[in-house]
Amino acid sequence: MITSVLVANRGEIACRVARTCRELGIATVAVYSDADADALHVRAADTAVRLPGAAPAETYLRGDLLVKAARAAGADAVHPGYGFLSESADFARAVRDAGLVWIGPPPDAIEAMASKTRAKELMGLAPLERVTEGDLPVLVKAAAGGGGRGMRVVRELAHLDDELAAARAEAASAFGDGEVFVEPYIEGGRHVEVQILADAHGTVWLLGTRDCSLQRRHQKVIEEAPAPGLPEELRASLHESAVTAARTIGYRGAGTVEFLVADDKAHFLEMNTRLQVEHPVTEAVFGVDLVALQIRVAEGRALDEGPPCPRGHAVEARLYAEDPARGWTPQTGTLHRLAVPGGARDGVRDGGVGMRDGVRVDTGYTDGDPIGVHYDPMLAKIVAHAPTRAEAVRKLAGALERAVVHGPVTNRDLLVRSLRHPEFTQARMDTGFYDRHLDTLTEPAPDPLPSSRPRSNRGDPHAPLAAALADAHGRSRFGGFRNVPAQPQHKRYADGGVGPVVHEVRYRLDRDGLHADDYPGVRLLSLAADEVVLEVDGLRRQFTVSRYGDRLYVDSLPGGAHVLTALPRFPDPAARTEPGSLLAPMPGTVVRIAPGLAEGDRVEAGQPLLWLEAMKMEHKITSPGAGTLTSLPVRTGQQVEVGALLAVVSK
Numbered sequence: 094m095i096t097s098v099l100v101a102n103r104g105e106i107a108c109r110v111a112r113t114c115r116e117l118g119i120a121t122v123a124v125y126s127d128a129d130a131d132a133l134h135v136r137a138a139d140t141a142v143r144l145p146g147a148a149p150a151e152t153y154l155r156g157d158l159l160v161k162a163a164r165a166a167g168a169d170a171v172h173p174g175y176g177f178l179s180e181s182a183d184f185a186r187a188v189r190d191a192g193l194v195w196i197g198p199p200p201d202a203i204e205a206m207a208s209k210t211r212a213k214e215l216m217g218l219a220p221l222e223r224v225t226e227g228d229l230p231v232l233v234k235a236a237a238g239g240g241g242r243g244m245r246v247v248r249e250l251a252h253l254d255d256e257l258a259a260a261r262a263e264a265a266s267a268f269g270d271g272e273v274f275v276e277p278y279i280e281g282g283r284h285v286e287v288q289i290l291a292d293a294h295g296t297v298w299l300l301g302t303r304d305c306s307l308q309r310r311h312q313k314v315i316e317e318a319p320a321p322g323l324p325e326e327l328r329a330s331l332h333e334s335a336v337t338a339a340r341t342i343g344y345r346g347a348g349t350v351e352f353l354v355a356d357d358k359a360h361f362l363e364m365n366t367r368l369q370v371e372h373p374v375t376e377a378v379f380g381v382d383l384v385a386l387q388i389r390v391a392e393g394r395a396l397d398e399g400p401p402c403p404r405g406h407a408v409e410a411r412l413y414a415e416d417p418a419r420g421w422t423p424q425t426g427t428l429h430r431l432a433v434p435g436g437a438r439d440g441v442r443d444g445g446v447g448m449r450d451g452v453r454v455d456t457g458y459t460d461g462d463p464i465g466v467h468y469d470p471m472l473a474k475i476v477a478h479a480p481t482r483a484e485a486v487r488k489l490a491g492a493l494e495r496a497v498v499h500g501p502v503t504n505r506d507l508l509v510r511s512l513r514h515p516e517f518t519q520a521r522m523d524t525g526f527y528d529r530h531l532d533t534l535t536e537p538a539p540d541p542l543p544s545s546r547p548r549s550n551r552g553d554p555h556a557p558l559a560a561a562l563a564d565a566h567g568r569s570r571f572g573g574f575r576n577v578p579a580q581p582q583h584k585r586y587a588d589g590g591v592g593p594v595v596h597e598v599r600y601r602l603d604r605d606g607l608h609a610d611d612y613p614g615v616r617l618l619s620l621a622a623d624e625v626v627l628e629v630d631g632l633r634r635q636f637t638v639s640r641y642g643d644r645l646y647v648d649s650l651p652g653g654a655h656v657l658t659a660l661p662r663f664p665d666p667a668a669r670t671e672p673g674s675l676l677a678p679m680p681g682t683v684v685r686i687a688p689g690l691a692e693g694d695r696v697e698a699g700q701p702l703l704w705l706e707a708m709k710m711e712h713k714i715t716s717p718g719a720g721t722l723t724s725l726p727v728r729t730g731q732q733v734e735v736g737a738l739l740a741v742v743s744k
Contacts, residue, residue: 095119095170095194095392099163100138101184102174103153104457104468106368107134110172113384122166124159126152128467133457140166149467153177154269156184160191170194170391172384176267176469179367180237196391198346198366205342206364210236210274216338216361221275226250228277233257235264236272241312242710243267246278259704262684263711281523282355284308284362285320287335288375290386291344294395299332300375301403306522307511309421310710314504314527315511316371317408318378321482321520327357338364347372347387353524370411370474373453377407377478406482408489410508414470414501418535422678423470423708424501425735428462429641432497433475435488451478451485452492464501466680466707472503482520486512494653499639499646506653510534541651542629553652557586557596558612559625559636560645560657566602566620586645586657595660673723673744675714677737681707683727694722702740703727720744 098114099122100107111121111134123138128149135141142162146152153159156178163171171188173179179197182204188195197203206212224231224247233256235243243264245256257273265271288300304320305313323331335350349369351362372383380401390396414424435452456473464470475496477489490512498505511534516522527534538552561584581601588594600609607617616628625636637648647655685704696702696716702725705712716722724741727733 095196095388097122097166097168098170098172098196098388099124099142099159099166099168099193100134100172100174101153101159101163102172102177102179103129103132103134105134105455105471105474106174106176106370106457108137108457109455110174110384111137113382113388116382117385117388119388120168122163122168124153124162126467128465131462133459133462142166150266151269156181156187159184160187160193163188163193164191168193170196170388172196172387173367175365175367175370180365194391196346196387198344198348202342202344203366206338206348206366210272212363213276213361215341221277224250224253224275230278230280231275232278233260233273233275235260235268235270236274237264237268237270241308241310243273244311247275255701259711262706266706279353279355279360281525282353282360283320283523284313284351285323285331285354285359286349286351286369287331288318288347288349288369288372289335289339289344290347290383290390290396290400291339292390292396293345293393296396296398297336297339297344298396298400299336300379300381300400302328302331303371303374304522305371306524307517307526308524309417309527313371313411314413315408315410315508315517316374317406317482317485318374319403319406321406323354324357327354327359331359334359334361346390347383371409373455373474373476374407374409377448377453377476378403378405380404405478405480406485407476407478408482408485408512409474409476410489410493410512411471412473412475412493412498412508413504414464414472415504416502416678417504417507417531419678420712422712423466423710424503425464425466425680426501427641428458428460428464428472428500429646430460430497430499430639431456431458431473433473433492434495435477435492448476448478451488452476453478468708470708472498483518486518495650497637497648498654499641502656506538507534538653541653542632542634552588552655553647553649555612555615555627555629555634556636556647556649556652556655557584557588557598557657558600558609558615559627559649560584560586560638560647560655561598561600562602562607562617562620562625563622563636563638564640564645564659585660587660588655588657596657671741673717673720673742674738675702675717675740675742677705677733677735677739678712679705679707680734681705681712681732683729683731683733683739684711686725686727686729690722690725692722692725696720696722696742705733705739714739716742718742718744 097120100110114121121138123135123141124144125135126149144152144158178184182200185195185200230248233245243260245260247253247256260273261271284305286303290298302320303318305316307315347368349365352359416422433454435450453476477485479485490509494509584598586596614630618626627634639646643659645657684706687701698718700716701713703714720742723743
């Protein structure tokens with residue numbers, strides 16, 4: 094029997110595995126890079142081992158260090174989580190050779206399927222060896238790993254070499270393997286997958302389908318189980334293919350077989366020989382703990398004859414620290430507060446597989462944690478389960494809308510709008526969903542109360558007023574406060590959610606109440622440091638206000654969340670940025686500069702200038718318009734902070 098498990102991973106999945114181990118009475122060992130010394134997964138484990146290494150992004154790829162840590166901590170088993178070395182046959186063998194139990198499939202099975210090129214050969218498919226104009230569009234894809242890294246869609250043959258180079262670099266950074274291949278790109282398809290679980294006694298469980306079609310950069314954003322609207326014949330074919338693949342390679346443990354479905358035909362993509370990020374939706378529908386079952390299989394015990402019967406529908410959304418409106422740019426900073434209604438505080442703190450009120454939250458962060466540049470920007474997975482798909486979707490959208498998320502910019506509003514989009518609610522989505530709808534889904538939210546004044550297409554116009562009142566007068570008690578000055582007040586706030594917009598708030602507050610010419614029909618009902626209640630055209634509106642430094646977060650329904658930064662009344666003219674300046678959108682490393690590019694060159698709008706690497710992804714920095722490159726102060730390999738000057742393009 095397994096008594097102690099080293100989790101060879103970090104973040105949310107490490108917390109998730111630790112939770113199940115605690116419930117089973119199994120001790121846990123965490124590993125961490127220097128960047129993760131105070132991370133939640135370290136605090137959640139019974140023992141933690143530092144992984145030495147100068148590059149935080151690479152330490153979790155050192156199988157020798159992980160095995161050494163397991164032996165030093167007295168662990169008798171290793172769970173790889175997902176990503177990093179979870180699909181490395183060499184790592185699985187090293188774990189076994191060290192006398193430890195590997196909680197995963199046999200190394201030979203990993204070897205057969207973990208390389209996407211070998212998996213396709215096993216399934217009778219082959220990648221393209223030579224690409225011509227007639228093959229386009231094509232998909233460049235990393236042979237190892239997953240999560241959208243090392244993947245590029247190429248629509249013009251002239252771009253193929255650059256995209257191959259970028260994919261190789263990204264795959265090598267993320268997985269330690271720069272092998273890539275090229276295959277036809279099928280547009281307008283759905284990403285459908287089948288979850289299987291097999292033991293060493295010949296039993297293979299089918300745990301239904303999942304739809305993971307809503308993706309950005311080929312990385313999943315919203316997933317659900319079961320996949321809706323599949324013809325029964327197609328569903329049966331997917332099930333049969335998944336079981337055949339598992340039996341062919343002598344599979345054991347949890348695995349997922351992925352397909353692209355177009356015109357009711359299934360095209361094999363790959364088999365992931367590990368636990369998937371989206372496994373909670375399957376757990377919710379079947380009422381199982383897949384990590385516990387992985388451990389059971391690793392101990393050599395048999396599965397029951399068949400899995401439990403599925404019940405209801407589950408939907409999962411991945412909350413990322415990123416800005417969808419600005420090219421999905423990863424964001425960094427402090428996560429001041431994360432709280433999801435229905436997802437109990439305990440769930441937020443330590444991940445977990447249980448649900449409360451039909452909502453589950455898995456995360457690797459807690460309040461006050463820093464969001465850095467070295468790893469994937471996912472903050473949490475929020476899952477909702479209900480008897481029907483429509484109820485589950487509505488529950489998840491409501492939980493996200495009411496969630497308190499104070500910190501870097503996130504994709505929360507995009508998730509809510511996506512879940513309520515007709516294509517999704519009617520199950521007509523495909524992998525091109527965000528290609529078609531991103532612009533409209535990231536537009537500033539309209540005024541939540543069309544009858545209110547002043548009218549606004551940039552969110553709730555009363556949020557800045559609530560911020561100003563709480564900020565300046567919140568320590569007084571409305572209705573009985575003492576000596577509140579009657580002089581006119583003037584506050585300025587930059588709106589962090591809608592770009593370069595500055596809100597000017599002018600008002601006067603005295604014993605007769607609120608006087609604000611720009612806000613007719615508004616009465617102040619109550620006032621505190623963290624809550625303002627207004628009456629707007631006869632409707633009672635409640636605003637919760639939180640402040641961290643010079644930044645204020647205003648949450649309300651309807652109206653959503655507003656992030657406002659307090660500005661000085663008279664801005665400093667010296668603080669202006671030179672026109673045409675390109676600033677680093679995130680901390681990162683300059684990994685490439687366009688070949689031959691030099692100061693004085695003429696550049697065109699959209700022309701790539703350089704590439705930044707952050708959170709294991711490459712981000713292209715392009716010219717904002719046609720002009721002359723008058724400054725290029727960075728060099729390849731240079732690390733830059735957010736806001737650092739990268740280049741200047743002058744007209």
